[in-house]
Structures are given as C-alpha cells and as structure tokens.
C-alpha cells in the first residue's frame with residue numbers, strides 16, 4: 001500500500017539519504033571534539049562494525065518481512081513468532097523517538113539553512129575564529145530567526161513525506177548525495193593545504209585512552225545508532241519498501257560504509273581548520289561546524305560560492321534524513337485508515353515542530369531530547385531488535401528474508417546479532433547510564 005523502491009540502488013540511495021545527514025557533518029565532529037578525539041573515534045568505528053551494521057540488517061529484515069509501518073510490521077512478526085504483543089512496543093518507541101529527534105534536528109537544519117544566506121551574502125569574508133564564533137552566537141540569540149528557518153525546514157520535510165517517500169526521495173538522493181561528497185572533498189583539500197592537517201589527523205586517530213570516559217563510550221554507541229538511522233524504525237520503514245530479491249547484507253554494508261566515510265571526511269575537513277585557526281578549540285560544542293567551516297570559506301578563493309553550496313548541501317542531506325524521522329509514524333497513521341497521507345504528515349510534523357519551538361527557547365529541552373533519544377531510546381530499540389531477530393524469529397524466515405541461503409557469512413552475522421551486539425549494547429547502556437546518573 002505504500003509503494004516499493006524502483007530497484008536495489010534506489011533503496012541504497014534512499015537509505016544513505018536517511019543515514020547521511022547532520023549526524024555525520026555536524027554531530028560527529030563536535031562530539032569527537034568534546035570527547036577527546038582518537039579513542040572516541042575508534043570506539044565509534046567499532047560500534048558501527050559490530051553493532052550498527054549487523055543490527056541495521058536485522059532492522060531492515062523485519063521491515064521487509066512485515067511490509068508495513070514499523071508498528072504494524074512488528075505486530076506481524078510478533079504474531080508470526082507467536083509472542084506477546086508487547087514486542088510491538090519497539091515500533092511505538094521508534095515512532096516517538098523519531099518525533100523527538102526531529103524536534104531538535106529541524107532546529108539545527110534551520111541553522112544550516114540560515115547559513116546558506118549568511119555565506120551567500122558574504123558575511124564571512126575574511127573572518128577569523130573569534131568573529132565566526134560571534135556570528136554564530138548572534139544566531140543563537142535570535143529566536144525569531146531560528147523559529148523562521150526551523151519552520152521552513154519543517155514545511156520542506158512535510159512536503160516530501162506528504163508526497164510519499166518512494167516517489168519523492170529517490171531522485172533527490174541520486175543527484176545531491178554525490179554533490180555533497182564532492183564539496184566535502186574540496187573542503188578536505190582546503191584543510192590539507194591551509195589548515196594544520198597533521199594536528200587534525202593526530203587528533204582524530206591517536207589512541208589516547210585516558211581521554212575517554214564511560215559517558216564517552218555511551219555517546220559513541222548512541223551515535224553509531226543515530227548516524228545509521230537505527231533503532232527507531234526509520235530503516236525498518238524503508239526496508240518495507242524494498243524489492244523482493246535484493247541482498248540485504250551487501251546493500252546494508254554499502255550504506256554503512258558510505259555513511260562512515262562521509263563522517264570521517266567531515267572530521268578530516270573540520271579539525272585541520274580548527275587547529276590552524278587561533279581562537280578555535282576542538283571542544284567548541286554544537287557550534288563547531290558553524291564556526292570552523294565559515295573560517296575556511298571566508299579565507300579561501302571562491303569561498304563565498306563554495307560556502308553557499310556547502311550549506312545548501314548540508315540542508316539537503318538533513319532534509320532527506322528528516323523525512324525518514326517522520327515516515328514511520330505517518331505510514332502507521334495511513335494504515336490505520338483514519339487519515340490520508342497528507343493529513344497524517346501534517347499532524348506529525350506539527351507535533352515535531354512544537355517540540356522544535358521548545359528546543360529553540362530552552363537549551364535544556366534541546367539537550368534532553370538529544371540525550372534521551374541517542375543515548376537511551378535508540379540503543380534500547382537496537383537491543384530489542386537484535387534479541388528479536390537473533391533469538392525469537394524462526395531461523396528459516398530470517399535466512400530467507402536475508403536472501404542468504406547457504407551464504408558462509410550468514411552464520412557469522414547471526415552469531416553477532418545473537419551474542420555480540422546485544423551484550424555490548426546492554427553493557428554500555430548499564431555502565432554508561434550508571435556513570436551518568438549515579439557515578
């Protein structure tokens with residue numbers, strides 16, 4: 001009833017469109033900066049490899065089996081396995097988490113939108129770290145402006161979701177993702193030539209264990225879920241629109257690698273600029289991207305043009321991710337037959353928009369929504385999905401949905417999903433939360 005992606009590549013691009021977003025370009029560099037670099041990056045990469053990618057396959061598989069919204073797909077596989085209806089809660093929590101993420105995501109996307117205009121107007125010409133910092137603080141102090149761009153971004157998202165993602169999204173991803181890649185490479189080039197590239201490299205990849213806390217490990221794990229759009233049904237919803245015969249394994253590995261490469265390039269572009277600019281520090285916080293990159297654009301040939309293009313592309317990347325934050329809930333409302341697709345989209349976008357307004361006016365709201373979703377709800381969702389697919393679904397069904405009969409890697413994957421991913425997530429959640437709230 002929702003439509004199917006044209007082919008395997010459209011699915012890959014749409015899933016990549018969901019995965020690659022502010023998480024890679026804005027969040028990854030700034031949390032890396034706040035958590036001391038090297039060791040944090042390594043833990044993050046480990047989480048992607050042994051938790052993120054295997055659980056992503058599990059999540060897509062449930063969607064493909066159920067072929068409906070995450071709530072109803074969970075209901076279907078739960079019945080099929082003869083289990084208690086409470087397992088449907090994975091879907092419910094996901095829909096809620098999606099709206100909660102959207103409530104701060106669209107605020108940050110609004111910042112990116114407003115930077116298209118600031119850069120385009122040449123506001124950053126010749127700036128140094130301090131000036132760029134002041135300009136960003138100016139935006140944070142201007143609630144009306146944030147509200148305006150937050151609303152524009154919400155409307156943009158509403159438009160695509162209302163039109164139906166399988167129709168609206170494939171093209172966007174096909175054309176714009178490669179563009180984003182190219183502009184990131186150009187920025188990387190700037191970082192290498194003009195920034196302190198060696199310092200940036202050391203910061204990102206030197207393994208300094210003493211800089212890493214349990215809280216940092218939890219943040220890295222949570223970010224692995226966030227950046228892969230995992231644990232809240234987004235990728236499950238997209239899996240439901242997947243063609244019948246497509247290898248889930250290869251497809252998801254491609255998505256995971258693309259997402260990781262974009263994050264690493266963003267880091268390699270941003271940190272050399274930070275270290276090459278007096279007045280900038282890696283632990284800048286959420287403003288890192290909005291302060292360091294304008295310094296590069298303000299001081300490079302053609303920077304006005306490239307800067308405008310860059311923030312345009314970041315906005316588009318955020319746009320294709322935001323769509324997947326709302327889609328699970330909308331698909332569910334549509335299935336309930338009480339609302340049209342347009343009506344459902346309006347209702348849910350409005351909810352998220354209100355949360356966004358609250359995030360603009362109180363930074364406590366912004367931080368809490370981010371923390372609750374990334375560090376608790378997404379890992380919990382992933383944990384339950386791993387347990388469900390690893391232990392409760394029939395092996396024959398799992399194998400046939402993976403399209404992996406007789407594939408040698410299937411057993412390894414199943415082992416990871418049964419033992420490694422759940423144990424790791426559970427450990428990190430328990431220790432991380434204990435340290436955060438009690439230690």
Ligand code: PHE
Pocket residue numbers: 018019020021022023024101225226227228229230232234321322324325
């Ligand atoms: N993965 C997106 C990003 O990195 C954010 C996202 C999270 C999208 C969860 C959908 C679901 O920007």
